[in-house]
Amino acid sequence: MTSTTVLRRFNRTYTQRIGALDESFLGLGMPLASARLLFEIGTTQPVTVQELRARLGLDSGYVSRLLRGLESRRLVALSPDPADRRRRVAALTAEGARLLEDLDERSDDLAARLLEPLSERQRARLADALATADLLVRAATIAFEVVDPASPDARLAMGHYFAELDRRFEGGFDPGPLTEADLATMRPPGGTFVLARSDGEVVACGGVQALGDGVGEVKRMWVDDGWRGAGLGARMLRRLEDDAAALGHTVVRLDTNATLTDAIALYERSGYAAVERYNDNPYAQRWFEKPLTAPAAAARRPRG
Amino acid sequence: MTSTTVLRRFNRTYTQRIGALDESFLGLGMPLASARLLFEIGTTQPVTVQELRARLGLDSGYVSRLLRGLESRRLVALSPDPADRRRRVAALTAEGARLLEDLDERSDDLAARLLEPLSERQRARLADALATADLLVRAATIAFEVVDPASPDARLAMGHYFAELDRRFEGGFDPGPLTEADLATMRPPGGTFVLARSDGEVVACGGVQALGDGVGEVKRMWVDDGWRGAGLGARMLRRLEDDAAALGHTVVRLDTNATLTDAIALYERSGYAAVERYNDNPYAQRWFEKPLTAPAAAARRPRG
DNA sequence: ACGATTGTCTGACTAGAGTCAGACGAATGA
DNA sequence: TCATTCGTCTGACTCTAGTCAGACAATCGT
Numbered sequence: 169m170t171s172t173t174v175l176r177r178f179n180r181t182y183t184q185r186i187g188a189l190d191e192s193f194l195g196l197g198m199p200l201a202s203a204r205l206l207f208e209i210g211t212t213q214p215v216t217v218q219e220l221r222a223r224l225g226l227d228s229g230y231v232s233r234l235l236r237g238l239e240s241r242r243l244v245a246l247s248p249d250p251a252d253r254r255r256r257v258a259a260l261t262a263e264g265a266r267l268l269e270d271l272d273e274r275s276d277d278l279a280a281r282l283l284e285p286l287s288e289r290q291r292a293r294l295a296d297a298l299a300t301a302d303l304l305v306r307a308a309t310i311a312f313e314v315v316d317p318a319s320p321d322a323r324l325a326m327g328h329y330f331a332e333l334d335r336r337f338e339g340g341f342d343p344g345p346l347t348e349a350d351l352a353t354m355r356p357p358g359g360t361f362v363l364a365r366s367d368g369e370v371v372a373c374g375g376v377q378a379l380g381d382g383v384g385e386v387k388r389m390w391v392d393d394g395w396r397g398a399g400l401g402a403r404m405l406r407r408l409e410d411d412a413a414a415l416g417h418t419v420v421r422l423d424t425n426a427t428l429t430d431a432i433a434l435y436e437r438s439g440y441a442a443v444e445r446y447n448d449n450p451y452a453q454r455w456f457e458k459p460l461t462a463p464a465a466a467a468r469r470p471r472g
Numbered sequence: 473m474t475s476t477t478v479l480r481r482f483n484r485t486y487t488q489r490i491g492a493l494d495e496s497f498l499g500l501g502m503p504l505a506s507a508r509l510l511f512e513i514g515t516t517q518p519v520t521v522q523e524l525r526a527r528l529g530l531d532s533g534y535v536s537r538l539l540r541g542l543e544s545r546r547l548v549a550l551s552p553d554p555a556d557r558r559r560r561v562a563a564l565t566a567e568g569a570r571l572l573e574d575l576d577e578r579s580d581d582l583a584a585r586l587l588e589p590l591s592e593r594q595r596a597r598l599a600d601a602l603a604t605a606d607l608l609v610r611a612a613t614i615a616f617e618v619v620d621p622a623s624p625d626a627r628l629a630m631g632h633y634f635a636e637l638d639r640r641f642e643g644g645f646d647p648g649p650l651t652e653a654d655l656a657t658m659r660p661p662g663g664t665f666v667l668a669r670s671d672g673e674v675v676a677c678g679g680v681q682a683l684g685d686g687v688g689e690v691k692r693m694w695v696d697d698g699w700r701g702a703g704l705g706a707r708m709l710r711r712l713e714d715d716a717a718a719l720g721h722t723v724v725r726l727d728t729n730a731t732l733t734d735a736i737a738l739y740e741r742s743g744y745a746a747v748e749r750y751n752d753n754p755y756a757q758r759w760f761e762k763p764l765t766a767p768a769a770a771a772r773r774p775r776g
Numbered sequence: 777a778c779g780a781t782t783g784t785c786t787g788a789c790t791a792g793a794g795t796c797a798g799a800c801g802a803a804t805g806a
Numbered sequence: 807t808c809a810t811t812c813g814t815c816t817g818a819c820t821c822t823a824g825t826c827a828g829a830c831a832a833t834c835g836t
Contacts, residue, residue: 171599172583178602179490179583185613186483199792218813230794232815254802254813279476279483285612290703294612295475297604298482304598308589309489399594503822522783534824536785558783558832 186282203271205234209244210268214259216249243267307398310366312407317354317361317375325363325373329390336427341451353377360411364404371395374404376412384417401434413460420460423452490586507575509538513548514572518563520553547571611702614670616711621658621665621679629667629677633694640731645755657681658691664715668708675699678708680716688721705738717764724764727756
């Protein structure tokens with residue numbers, strides 16, 4: 169059976185038997201849309217109406233009406249945003265928080281009842297399978313996006329990167345101040361900066377800068393800890409190679425620290441060959457290079 | 473993380489990102505309910521309206537209207553059932569079959585596109601995880617039901633059982649004719665017959681008969697080949713023990729053939745002890761017994 | 777033969793989930 | 807400062823998805 173077939177078969181089973189988990193939101197005299205909205209407000213307490221609309225992908229009028237319904241039941245409180253009085257921010261009332269907890273508990277009960285007929289061992293097996301599926305499904309739906317390296321999200325991602333190096337290097341890591349000149353290297357022409365997002369959250373990043381003479385350098389590649397083992401690093405690297413090729417580079421280089429063994433393994437798996445030191449990065453102990461033949465079409469599908 | 477938590481987390485991920493697979497039914501100017509109905513008709517070509525109603529759990533009036541809609545688009549053809557002219561049977565027209573194929577293809581495409589960002593290895597891992605989850609979720613939602621041993625489904629299940637013995641015994645197996653007297657042993661008082669169904673399909677069975685003196689015997693226990701490894705045998709056995717206890721038995725016995733090693737392992741795992749031959753079944757080489765203490769409350773949760 | 781039951785259909789509803797076109801006040805830019 | 811844009815709200819819709827109460831004909835049980 170192909171994975172497509174398995175996915176579709178699973179989908180049928182799932183929607184038939186577990187789809188009802190959502191409807192556990194129901195049963196408290198609350199339409200699903202309202203419950204979802206309430207839930208969304210609950211996750212990020214004070215939140216603008218605008219944000220809610222974007223996150224749930226709903227019409228402004230619709231959200232407005234739903235909110236009014238929740239407000240009239242005293243489940244959420246709406247107040248104008250002092251920073252911009254056109255905006256309104258929503259927050260749960262005590263009663264709203266209580267209801268949300270209640271819904272949560274019901275959902276838990278329903279899930280527990282679903283699992284009840286299984287033995288401990290089977291439940292563990294199912295949990296394991298679902299955790300794997302969860303990770304991979306999330307990984308499959310990650311969106312890559314070119315952003316300016318000076319944008320807040322890019323800075324955030326690089327901050328994560330530096331913090332990780334600081335944790336992993338024996339003597340720590342000091343990136344120095346992020347200068348505008350440094351950021352400018354990762355802009356066209358010659359450079360780029362790519363973010364990977366899951367649910368809007370930044371989960372990986374990477375940049376390319378031009379070293380001149382058709383040579384690009386991969387920099388600041390980082391993958392969130394929670395995403396290890398999902399192949400995200402390989403995808404980011406491939407993406408950066410594609411982008412480097414599109415920017416006119418024919419070779420990419422990169423340097424790395426000897427302690428980053430997982431990264432080194434990735435580079436070797438991805439067709440990088442060790443080369444001599446090509447820069448004076450004091451934190452680098454290993455240098456790699458890879459020719460970019462066709463626009464990375466050959467590298468597009470890894471051999472699995 | 474408990475399995476409940478994992479299930480709920482997965483549910484969120486899933487409905488957010490893959491729930492859309494269903495809506496691929498959409499996009500051809502067809503409401504979901506109609507598409508589901510069309511799909512259901514497609515799986516078992518000539519099917520009565522009654523059957524459709526039962527399978528989709530819909531109101532008779534609603535189904536009638538939906539069918540009329542499909543009929544007016546010439547996607548299905550309705551005709552009275554010659555066997556009972558109150559009933560109407562639905563079948564796809566050529567056009568309906570074509571549309572269904574089209575929807576199927578779209579759904580396939582969507583699934584493929586979803587998996588596209590993953591590497592071969594990841595896809596294989598995901599397929600594996602989903603297949604496991606599929607089996608276990610189906611297993612968790614299997615319904616047990618006491619039926620009369622003379623009912624068509626019970627006969628069908630026993631037929632499967634006999635056919636399997638015939639396949640697995642060296643010299644084959646001849647059950648002889650299924651006499652009414654034989655069936656009567658698996659009826660109250662003293663006896664019972666239990667079916668397990670998944671999606672209405674019979675996937676396991678088992679019976680209890682009274683041997684007298686508070687002793688019950690487990691008979692005709694069978695689990696469908698496709699359901700091995702889902703713990704269904706253990707659950708059926710537990711259920712039969714519970715029922716036997718409820719019928720007043722304090723001990724259950726059973727016999728089996730030495731070639732059925734998986735069954736023997738199950739009995740031993742479930743607390744059965746080997747005893748001397750207690751009957752003259754020519755196909756039996758091993759005999760087991762288990763005391764039923766409290767109403768099998770102790771056996772309700774296997775030790776995993 | 778005839779009353780009860782069964783299978784399907786019709787008409788009249790309801791509720792949920794959105795969509796679309798403005799209205800209106802607050803903020804912004806030239 | 808004044809036209810424009812932005813964020814929210816309102817009113818008037820539409821489309822699904824379903825429920826409920828009968829109506830009607832075919833069939834079954836006695």
